[in-house]
Structures are given as structure tokens and as C-alpha cells.
Amino acid sequence: MSGDVWVYSESEGVSAEVASAAQDVARGASAEVRVVDIGSPRQGIRGSGVRLLLKGPSGPDVSPAVAAEALARAAKDLSPVAVLLGATRDGREAASRLAAKLGVGCMAEVVKLASDGQGVTGERNVYAGKVVAKTRCQFPAVVTVKTGAYPRAEALPERTQEVEVGQVSDRSKVVGREKKAAGGVDLRSAKVIVSAGRGVKKREDLSMLEDLAVTMHGALGCSRPLSADLGWLPEEHHIGLTGVTVKPDLYLAIGISGQLQHVAGMKDSKIVASINTDKDAPIFQASDYCIVGDLYQVVPALRRALSARR
Numbered sequence: 001m002s003g004d005v006w007v008y009s010e011s012e013g014v015s016a017e018v019a020s021a022a023q024d025v026a027r028g029a030s031a032e033v034r035v036v037d038i039g040s041p042r043q044g045i046r047g048s049g050v051r052l053l054l055k056g057p058s059g060p061d062v063s064p065a066v067a068a069e070a071l072a073r074a075a076k077d078l079s080p081v082a083v084l085l086g087a088t089r090d091g092r093e094a095a096s097r098l099a100a101k102l103g104v105g106c107m108a109e110v111v112k113l114a115s116d117g118q119g120v121t122g123e124r125n126v127y128a129g130k131v132v133a134k135t136r137c138q139f140p141a142v143v144t145v146k147t148g149a150y151p152r153a154e155a156l157p158e159r160t161q162e163v164e165v166g167q168v169s170d171r172s173k174v175v176g177r178e179k180k181a182a183g184g185v186d187l188r189s190a191k192v193i194v195s196a197g198r199g200v201k202k203r204e205d206l207s208m209l210e211d212l213a214v215t216m217h218g219a220l221g222c223s224r225p226l227s228a229d230l231g232w233l234p235e236e237h238h239i240g241l242t243g244v245t246v247k248p249d250l251y252l253a254i255g256i257s258g259q260l261q262h263v264a265g266m267k268d269s270k271i272v273a274s275i276n277t278d279k280d281a282p283i284f285q286a287s288d289y290c291i292v293g294d295l296y297q298v299v300p301a302l303r304r305a306l307s308a309r310r
């Protein structure tokens with residue numbers, strides 16, 4: 001084995017986070033980190049370190065199937081000790097395909113990665129975040145790293161190594177593209193998040209919370225039902241086990257009951273404040289400040305108070 005730890009994600013931001021995790025693995029394994037680009041070089045992630053360009057696949061996007069095949073071909077030649085991917089939708093698919101092609105173990109949604117020199121160790125939330133499982137996979141290993149769990153890697157010197165992997169055909173074909181109606185929210189870097197739950201009765205009422213978020217220089221997030229079930233907000237707004245993990249300075253949960261699956265994504269926020277009509281709502285157990293009240297009264301009052309202070 002070459003002793004390298006490879007990093008790949010279709011998203012440059014996630015790649016930079018995964019590079020941080022890779023540094024922890026590389027330290028324990030006396031290995032080097034290599035950030036992989038497939039097809040063409042990307043603009044460059046600050047802190048990506050040594051870059052590996054897999055040449056051959058072409059086209060504007062690299063599908064999970066193509067990524068897995070290109071990584072597998074290169075890995076068979078270069079034998080990295082571990083390949084780390086971001087646990088995005090595409091990353092999860094690429095990782096499972098890659099592990100199957102290489103016939104190695106795959107650890108999913110891992111945080112706190114390290115290495116004992118013989119394998120990768122890490123932690124992952126199980127039972128909706130109620131239990132933390134310590135996991136280990138011997139080298140060579142494929143791992144998906146939970147997004148939002150690591151800061152972006154520090155700047156490192158950059159060198160590029162090119163590897164020819166040949167054309168990779170994809171059995172799926174992109175037949176069209178549609179731009180998402182809204183989005184562009186970066187909850188992972190937001191200092192303040194105003195988060196909406198099912199306590200919000202109508203889609204139009206979200207503008208009230210959006211205004212509050214703007215007043216507080218924050219971003220608007222939500223519980224899963226608002227994006228996945230009702231479609232009131234794009235899916236990148238949804239926080240929790242199956243959504244984004246966030247760690248803002250202030251998390252304001254409005255009309256959110258605080259089920260485990262939601263709390264798993266925001267429990268590391270510095271300060272949590274909640275507004276809920278139910279004094280026994282579980283979110284209050286995860287909160288530093290609790291307002292028992294109707295959001296339709298509390299939110300406008302809060303906004304007036306904050307605006308008056310300016």
C-alpha cells in the first residue's frame with residue numbers, strides 16, 4: 001500500500017472538510033493526504049494539499065458511478081490506505097459502489113476519525129443520535145465523512161500528480177437539468193439560524209421567520225417535514241439526522257417539537273433558544289432559553305424588540 005489517504009467529493013467545500021478528517025487519519029497512519037479531482041482540475045481547494053488528477057472521464061459532471069469506477073481503477077494501481085468521501089447524496093452512492101468494486105469495508109457518516117496505523121477508527125451516531133457507536137475498519141478502507149463535522153482544512157502546499165484511468169462509461173444519462181427554485185443557503189457556516197417547524201401553519205407565514213432571520217443576520221433552516229413533506233423550503237434547509245448538521249452560535253427553534261432526529265443535527269450549537277406552545281416539548285430539554293408561547297405572537301414581538309435596539 002502507498003500509505004496515501006485519498007479525499008474525494010463532488011463539492012469543493014465538502015472536499016475541504018473531508019481533507020481535515022483525512023489529516024487526522026494520515027497522522028495516525030504516517031500517510032499523506034491526496035485530494036482527488038476526476039476528469040479536470042478544479043479551481044483549487046485551499047488546504048487541499050497534494051492533488052491527484054484522475055484523467056479520462058469527461059463531461060461537466062461526474063456521476064457517483066463514474067467517480068466510483070475512476071477511483072477504483074486508480075486505487076487498484078496506487079493502493080491508498082483509505083479513500084474518504086463526503087457523506088453527501090452522491091458521496092454515499094459513490095462510496096458504496098467503490099467499496100464493492102475494491103472488496104473492502106465501508107464506514108458511513110463517520111466523525112472523529114483517527115488511525116491506529118492498521119485501520120481507520122471513528123464514531124457515528126446510531127439510533128437517531130441517541131447512541132454513539134465507535135467503529136473501526138482495517139486498511140484499505142472506504143469511509144464517508146459526515147458533512148459539517150469538520151472545519152475546512154488549513155492551507156497546505158499544492159502539487160498535482162496526474163493518473164490516467166481511461167474513459168469511464170456511465171449507464172445513466174442526464175436528459176435535462178432544472179435549476180432549483182430557491183436555495184443558496186449555507187447553514188453550515190451561518191452564525192445564527194432561525195429554524196422553522198410544523199408549528200408554522202401556512203407556507204406564507206414563513207416570511208415572518210425569514211424577516212426575523214434577516215434582522216438577526218442569520219439564515220433560515222427548518223425541520224424535515226417543512227422541506228421533505230410539505231416542500232415549503234428546499235431540502236438544503238432541513239437540519240437533522242437526514243439533513244444538515246449545524247453548529248451556529250445561536251440556534252432559534254420555532255415551532256419545532258425537538259424529536260431526536262432533529263436534535264441530532266443542531267445539538268452542538270453554542271446557544272439554543274426555542275419557542276413552543278407546549279411547555280413539555282422535548283426541544284426545551286436541548287435549549288438554553290425556553291419561551292413557552294405562540295410563535296405568531298412571540299416572533300413579531302421579538303423582531304420589533306430587535307429592530308428597536310438598532
Ligand SMILES: Cc1cc2nc3c(=O)[nH]c(=O)nc-3n(C[C@H](O)[C@H](O)[C@H](O)COP(=O)(O)OP(=O)(O)OC[C@H]3O[C@@H](n4cnc5c(N)ncnc54)[C@H](O)[C@@H]3O)c2cc1C
Pocket residue numbers: 196197198199200222223224225238239240241242243254255256257258259260261262265275276277278281293294295296
Ligand atoms: C429516519 C428518520 C429520519 C428523520 N430525520 C429528520 C431530520 O433530519 N430532521 C428533522 O427535523 N426531522 C427528521 N425526522 C422527522 C422527525 O422524527 C420529526 O417528525 C420532525 O422533526 C418533527 O418536525 P417538527 O418538530 O417541525 O413537527 P412536530 O413534531 O409536529 O412539532 C411541531 C411543534 O410545534 C409546536 N407548535 C404548534 N403550534 C405552535 C405555535 N403556534 N407556536 C409555537 N409552537 C407551536 C408544537 O407544540 C410542536 O412541539 C426523521 C424521521 C425519521 C423516521
